[in-house]
Amino acid sequence: MDVQSCLAVIGSMNEGRLPDGDRLAAFIDACAPQMFSGSVPEEADGMRAAFLAEAGLKSDPRIEHGRTEKRKALDEESARHVRETLFEAARRKAQKHFGNSIYIRGLIEISNICRQNCRYCGIRAGNAEAERYRLSPEQILACCEHGYGLGFRTFVLQGGEDAWFTDERLAALLRRIKAEWPDCAVTLSVGERSEASYRLLRQAGADRFLLRHETADPCHYALLHPVSQSWSHRMECLRSLKKCGYQTGAGFMVGSPWQTTDCLVEDVRFLYHFQPEMVGIGPFIPHAGTPFARFPSGDVERTLVMVALVRLMLPFAMLPSTTALGTAAGNGRERGILAGANVLMPNLSPREARARYRLYNNKLSEGAECADNIEELKARIRAAGYEIVVDRGDFRQS
Ligand code: SF4
Numbered sequence: 001m002d003v004q005s006c007l008a009v010i011g012s013m014n015e016g017r018l019p020d021g022d023r024l025a026a027f028i029d030a031c032a033p034q035m036f037s038g039s040v041p042e043e044a045d046g047m048r049a050a051f052l053a054e055a056g057l058k059s060d061p062r063i064e065h066g067r068t069e070k071r072k073a074l075d076e077e078s079a080r081h082v083r084e085t086l087f088e089a090a091r092r093k094a095q096k097h098f099g100n101s102i103y104i105r106g107l108i109e110i111s112n113i114c115r116q117n118c119r120y121c122g123i124r125a126g127n128a129e130a131e132r133y134r135l136s137p138e139q140i141l142a143c144c145e146h147g148y149g150l151g152f153r154t155f156v157l158q159g160g161e162d163a164w165f166t167d168e169r170l171a172a173l174l175r176r177i178k179a180e181w182p183d184c185a186v187t188l189s190v191g192e193r194s195e196a197s198y199r200l201l202r203q204a205g206a207d208r209f210l211l212r213h214e215t216a217d218p219c220h221y222a223l224l225h226p227v228s229q230s231w232s233h234r235m236e237c238l239r240s241l242k243k244c245g246y247q248t249g250a251g252f253m254v255g256s257p258w259q260t261t262d263c264l265v266e267d268v269r270f271l272y273h274f275q276p277e278m279v280g281i282g283p284f285i286p287h288a289g290t291p292f293a294r295f296p297s298g299d300v301e302r303t304l305v306m307v308a309l310v311r312l313m314l315p316f317a318m319l320p321s322t323t324a325l326g327t328a329a330g331n332g333r334e335r336g337i338l339a340g341a342n343v344l345m346p347n348l349s350p351r352e353a354r355a356r357y358r359l360y361n362n363k364l365s366e367g368a369e370c371a372d373n374i375e376e377l378k379a380r381i382r383a384a385g386y387e388i389v390v391d392r393g394d395f396r397q398s
Contacts, residue, residue: 255298
């Protein structure tokens with residue numbers, strides 16, 4: 001795709017029109033051709049064949065890790081020009097709805113115990129090296145109290161699928177948080193549960209729920225997860241969350257193993273139809289204790305392009321500039337905001353817990369990522385031309 005055609009794609013997305021799949025894929029490959037930040041390990045093809053066989057799926061010769069579509073890339077200077085034009089359009093779109101406000105959410109990592117085995121995740125059940133912990137309700141309430149004093153008006157309770165957190169225990173915790181801090185929103189991010197469970201937790205006070213869809217391509221989903229975890233169930237959970245009245249968050253990694261540009265296009269199309277209130281997008285970063293330990297990270301530019309495209313498509317959505325983006329690039333947080341993101345999620349967890357909630361290698365949890373250093377974060381965001389505000393930051397379609 002040439003520069004003029006790329007600019008036309010930006011123009012049509014800016015006006016709320018989604019180009020067809022081929023055109024969108026050609027755009028991504030033209031301006032952000034690099035998928036990964038390094039080379040793919042030799043064992044990738046063998047692993048893929050084994051995972052497909054395990055899932056009972058046939059091999060698709062079009063999907064070869066790192067050697068997928070051969071759509072034309074622009075020369076680097078033209079690609080940069082297209083990306084900058086895209087980021088500017090996304091930034092303007094965000095500024096139109098949110099001004100220069102950046103919303104903050106206090107992230108409390110309540111448990112790193114998980115029954116699931118997502119192949120990319122450092123706290124998967126199969127990682128025997130992970131030092132497990134679970135915060136007590138009192139510890140979680142103390143984090144909220146501390147966060148409230150720092151100016152947080154949303155608490156995100158995030159954890160693995162830990163059976164200790166039954167509906168009754170989580171509901172009791174939610175009721176205590178909402179009674180103590182009625183002006184705050186609570187977001188849950190505790191994985192797949194039944195619709196009855198989601199409803200009960202919503203009634204107990206949860207306002208929002210984050211459940212990344214991970215990939216809108218079922219075959220790709222089967223490569224990233226064991227057979228015990230199904231794409232259709234993930235989709236069912238997301239639909240249940242909407243039905244229960246949550247502000248619902250979906251999301252995906254950019255550059256995960258065997259992801260193709262077509263997978264990303266499917267992600268965009270899924271988001272367009274699902275209309276989530278929040279979308280988390282970050283680069284894939286490997287973790288040493290997972291089957292993907294030797295795979296390269298996702299490319300930062302491609303991640304930023306996806307953030308900007310989603311901003312154009314979902315102008316009112318809450319888009320975090322993710323911790324993974326901040327980990328992959330020193331100024332990743334600011335670059336995410338300059339590509340249309342409007343949310344940051346500093347870490348409110350106790351220091352001992354933070355070090356153990358390692359989803360991927362070198363995950364940031366100190367410095368500006370730590371809620372205690374909110375002044376440092378405010379200064380950095382101000383330097384980028386934005387202001388962190390004390391606000392629940394609810395989704396509003398206006
Ligand atoms: S991504 Fe979530 S569900 Fe999957 S293993 Fe990690 S914590 Fe568990």
